[in-house]
Amino acid sequence: MKAPTKEKRKSVFAEFPFSTLGNDTYTKAEVNALIKYAIDEARKIDEESMRKHNRDATVISMILGFTALALFVDGLLRLLGIIPPFMHIDIDVLDKIVDRVEVDVIDKIKQVPIQKIFNYGK
Numbered sequence: 001m002k003a004p005t006k007e008k009r010k011s012v013f014a015e016f017p018f019s020t021l022g023n024d025t026y027t028k029a030e031v032n033a034l035i036k037y038a039i040d041e042a043r044k045i046d047e048e049s050m051r052k053h054n055r056d057a058t059v060i061s062m063i064l065g066f067t068a069l070a071l072f073v074d075g076l077l078r079l080l081g082i083i084p085p086f087m088h089i090d091i092d093v094l095d096k097i098v099d100r101v102e103v104d105v106i107d108k109i110k111q112v113p114i115q116k117i118f119n120y121g122k
Helices: 006-014 028-080 094-111 114-118
Strands: none
Touching: none
């Protein structure tokens, strides 16, 4: 049987698994070329799928990170009393701290005589 030319060999690869030469067997070189072609295609598909996966994972991570940051800032601003309570759940601690300081610290300051403070260093 006559060996196929390069042009006919390309058509063999294009119409795998059947040869256009009329025979249904392949030479060792053709089999090795088909295996190499299949491995190269598999690597290309793997690289493309990993690239797509990395891009999608990056976008998802950015969305999750931005959402977590937004919720943290929202909670912090509600805690400080800058944003009003949500569903009437008040977590504002700043007013409670101010009220506690006004009551406790000012009462303690009133208990200390002023003369003691001015005469402390003498």
